[in-house]
Amino acid sequence: MASIGLHRKKNLKKGIQFCIMVAGISGTGRTTFVNTLCGKNVLDSAAEEHYTEPKNAHVDKGISIKPVIVDLDEDGTRVSLTIVDTPGFGDNINNESNFTEIIGYLERQYDDILAEESRIKRNPRFRDNRVHVLLYFITPTGHGLRELDIELMKRLSARVNIIPVIAKADSLTPAELAESKKLIMEDIEHYKIPIYNFPYDIEEDDEQTIEENAELRSRLPFAIVSSTEILDIGGRQVRARKYPWGIVEVENPRYSDFLLLRSALLGSHLADLKEITHDFLYENYRTERLSKGVDVRVDSSLNAEELANQSYLLKEEQLRRDEEKLKEIELRVQREITEKRQELLAREYELKEMEARFTRESSAATASAEEELHEEEPKT
Ligand SMILES: Nc1nc2c(ncn2[C@@H]2O[C@H](COP(=O)(O)OP(=O)(O)OP(=O)(O)O)[C@@H](O)[C@H]2O)c(=O)[nH]1
Ligand SMILES: [Mg+2]
Missing domain, CATH: 3.40.50.300 (P-loop containing nucleotide triphosphate hydrolases)
Known part of the structure; x- marks a missing residue:
């Protein structure tokens, strides 16, 4: 080029x-x-x-x-x-x-x-x-x-x-x-x-x-x-x-x-x-x-372009601060999302554990009921 x-x-x-x-x-x-x-x-x-x-x-x-x-x-x-x-x-x-x-x-x-x-x-x-x-x-x-x-x-x-x-x-x-x-x-x-x-x-x-x-x-x-x-x-x-x-x-x-x-x-x-x-x-x-404050250098000799520059500088600085604030908020929200996700995962895990325990317990119960049933059956 x-x-x-x-x-x-x-x-x-x-x-x-x-x-x-x-x-x-x-x-x-x-x-x-x-x-x-x-x-x-x-x-x-x-x-x-x-x-x-x-x-x-x-x-x-x-x-x-x-x-x-x-x-x-x-x-x-x-x-x-x-x-x-x-x-x-x-x-x-x-x-x-x-x-x-x-x-x-x-x-x-x-x-x-x-x-x-x-x-x-x-x-x-x-x-x-x-x-x-x-x-x-x-x-x-x-x-x-x-x-x-x-x-x-x-x-x-x-x-x-x-x-x-x-x-x-x-x-x-x-x-x-x-x-x-x-x-x-x-x-x-x-x-x-x-x-x-x-x-x-x-x-x-x-x-x-x-x-x-x-x-x-x-x-x-x-x-x-x-x-x-x-x-x-x-x-x-x-x-x-x-x-x-x-x-x-x-x-x-x-x-x-x-x-x-x-x-x-x-x-x-x-x-x-x-x-x-x-x-x-x-x-x-x-x-x-x-x-x-940009007005440190503001003096009466400033012309229109320079004045415009100074207000531009002020705006730029304000924008930069706003951007920083936004970034902070973004970070905080992200942190909260991660925390919530972790909480959710923990709950899910607990639920699965409960489910597994329930399955184990219920199958054990069925097995013992069947056993009892066998014992009670009259021998021929
Ligand atoms: N022994 C020795 N003398 C030096 C050295 N460098 C400069 N000189 C001598 O020190 C004197 C002053 O050196 P300048 O280089 O003029 O010092 P300067 O700091 O510029 O002095 P001003 O501009 O007068 O403030 C001269 O006679 C130099 O020859 C050095 O490395 N060793
Ligand atoms: Mg010298």
Whole structure:
């Protein structure tokens, strides 16, 4: 069929869409990581961009959230990747506005989808910019989490999948890194931070998935080493960091989880992250939004079409609730029917038992009557 072929061609041309947000205080290596991940300079490492004159250091500048789109070729599949950097996060004395800004950005992408979904005429050029995963860069202190880390992850986890990473992991010794990973995971558990922990279901998932996810989970938070330099090591071109005492290879699994994270993000877990974003995080947001009343966003600037959309949304929500109620009733009726059927079967069984007993008793009675009759017969 021509139309389906065309649709597929379009999808191939557009590629798979995926969106990663990177957050962490300045200098944790977000820019270098993104450029390493994409294999090209996607972000500028212009530190001066948010350099502040010492005399103005007390002025909170807020953060500038900047999405950048880059096309990657992952084993023949085109991935249209959106990278959202959050420069300036954690630089202020009071970081409250930073949280609000990031949450605001995440929610705006959900609002856009909500509006697009309810549009009568869809915009063919609409781009879904929902963030599928937030990589949170933890400073390599060798200790557990700091208050800022806990607060950011806790507050943002309702809106986005969070994967914590230890930035610049090459600055810790292997023992320090292992200890730090342990302390961070203990904190995450203690503060009940719902990070994306490669979820699996022992009863439902296949063995391979369980094994893979358990392995990835055990490596959390991922140790990240990034570099923009490509070095020649024995004829091999490798991305590495060169120090006077030696070379740190970005992809060496002995001390870096970079490859593991990359293949999970852009390969094995891309679909799962997108699914959770759509089915769970967005759905929750949507329900919250609609149950609060769609008029949250009603303002005087709404035109007729938008107003129509909003009332359409309300009706849709009402329909959904009615449907749920109907389903409940259906289930209850079904349960009652099953109960009645079982009762009936029990009665039937009792009846049959009675019948059998009656037959047995009556045939026994006939037999004994006949016997008596024989005994009474005069012998000839
Ligand atoms: N040791 C080490 N240094 C790194 C690593 N990644 C980046 N760096 C260095 O850390 C410094 C800051 O890196 P950036 O990538 O600019 O960090 P950023 O988080 O983007 O910083 P801002 O954009 O200024 O907030 C640079 O000097 C990098 O070379 C790493 O994995 N290990
Ligand atoms: Mg940067």
